[in-house]
Amino acid sequence: MIKDEMTKKLGFGCMRLPILDGDTEKIDDEQFCKMIDTFMEKGFTYFDTAFPYHNEKSEPAVKRCLVDRYERSKFFLATKMPVWNVHEYADYEKYFNMQLERTGAGYFDFYLLHALGKDRIEECEKFGGFEFIQKMKAEGKIRYAGFSFHDSADVLEEALTRHPEVDFVQLQINYYDWDSKNVQSGKCYEVATRHGVPVVVMEPIKGGTLANLAEGPANILHALDPEASIASFAVRYVASLDNVFMVLSGMSTYEQLADNTSYMENFKPLSAEEQEAIQKVVAELKKLPTIPCTKCRYCVAGCPQEILIPDLFQAYNDTVQFGVNPITMRGFNNAVNNGHCKPSECIKCGACEDQCPQHLEIRDLLEKVAATFEK
Template identity: 40%
Template sequence: MRYFDIGGVEVSRLGFGCMRFPVIDDDNGKINKEESEKLLLDAIKRGLNYIDTAYPYHEETSEDFVGEFLQKHNLRDKVQLATKLPCWLVEKEEDFERLLNIQLEKLQTDHIDFYLLHSLDIKRFRKIMDLGVLDFCKKIKEKGIVKHIGFSFHDEYKAFEEIFNAYDWDFCQIQLNYLDIDYQAGMKGYELATKNNVPVIIMEPLKGGRLSNPPEEIKDMSKKFEPLSYSQVALKFPLSLPNVMTVLSGMNSFKQVEENCDMADKVDYNSLTDEEKEFYKVSRQVYKNREQIGCTACEYCMPCTVEINIPKVFSLWNKAFLYDEEEKSKSDYEKYLKDGVSPEECIECGKCEDICPQHLEIIKGLKDAHEFLK
């Protein structure tokens, strides 16, 4: 495993994202603790030391599980623990400390190594700015409750620039993969952080797993990189960027842990060949020509007010075009409607669109997806 030095702290180039653990009975709020423990232990054995969780993950059970895991295996002092302030729950100044204390209790620790303002867009940032979030950040860092302060970002580049310049951040977290170089903060955001010597954490390196199963045109092009898997080819892109502290992956199988740790061990900075750069460029065009909606299945929109499985519907819609699976997607959609809630039941409350990190037009998307898949 290769490591990144941030202020004398060694952070593994691969981080374990704790939002996609194996679950029981397809219930995202019921983490399969036995299997998830094994995955985390395997990753740590391979040199991974960055554990990333957050307040809402797995329907607010991820922090509890991570805290239990670290205590059970006496690993708290052997890992770099990251979690995030749920900024959308902050209504008054006192909420900052209240929420942090809840998280410390759930994680069974007296300090957090990397603490992020979670899922910032400009509207949310300005609201918490008015409530004194930067004074709060300074205070908890001075007290040693938090070692490093950063933010995770989901908005346009202009908003990233404003947030980035508002504080002396220790690091920042952005969505970046070989497909999304011009999306949200994108490469411009990465370059701004690099210019100012602020380390970057990458999320969605596989775009919610979709880059692990690309369209046939991309699979054919990927053969030149064998024996690398499609996931490894995708991971090589962010791992090669010299100012990337760690690349987060929500791993839920031993194969994913093995493949991803292997890449984090082998890939050096600035290591892309001209052939690989051309591959990423051509692949971007293939995807852009096929994608229907940019859902990453992060499940921030869940639970839906009327219990529509929004990520499921969008996944089936996209798969029909991305992977040439129209008939299979329609068949799977028919099965979904037997037990699940149809998009026709949407009451257009807008709750999902307010919290969506990708700022998708979910209401319209549900109508279009249903019209195609029904």
């Protein structure tokens, strides 16, 4: 049983590792090793990477900093099949073997078909992806097989009905999106629970959004515990769900790691008072008209205008919370540097919206961004 093996509910997400020279491909090994050492010393053991993270440099960094430095039985490693690269059954084998080599792990404790939604589920069924991961499981190369998911609860219901063999699912869950129509965190969690499938949570702080709240909502949480970080309430919220066995946090700095591990080392579920405060925070936040982008960056690669959509949305959201000032303007200027087009130069092709797991109306939102910054 998965849950029996997990002693702690915090996992190290390896998608935003510390980097050098601002280059996403240059992982800061020294810092990453230091973070791993502290994480392991405190009894945490779960690491989550994926083929595309850091432009394919995350899996090799996990090899150098974790696999080559720790006994294999001392940690759990999760990685994911880049299903968008698969065009025939043989591709599954090709990428899987590449991942075994890149990580040097010998086997994966948790293996996921990556970022499934309705269309990708159908593709995986067509090319035999679900059969492939079961085959790897039978051969001992995967211990637990599942998928990460970005779509509606209805689609999840259908997927789990058709594939009762999966051992777990990875869902986007956070307190802000629990009742949202787009992400449907709450409904997806309930579907997985009804099917008896345990859950890994990704984006518990909504890509960092729930770590820096505006003053009003932040004060509600500070009043409960002035020492606790704002992010800690978001992580503890999802970790308090019974059917969640792991909460991933993409940690970029030692400080983030120190904070996360401090309250997850001896995890205490949220009290009734804290749960009530979270509901008040959600009500306050929903009054602020920010764009619920999680910065997954799935929309960026296919944009013919090379518009840095998530960076522009971040700059816009900062203005909603803090007004137009030199700092928020800098965010906008950085996003339109180096040949990247301005939001007003969007040609409305819609390629980005097809990729967005949050189902954002990116074209309309870019008009708002342009109106804010390009006056």
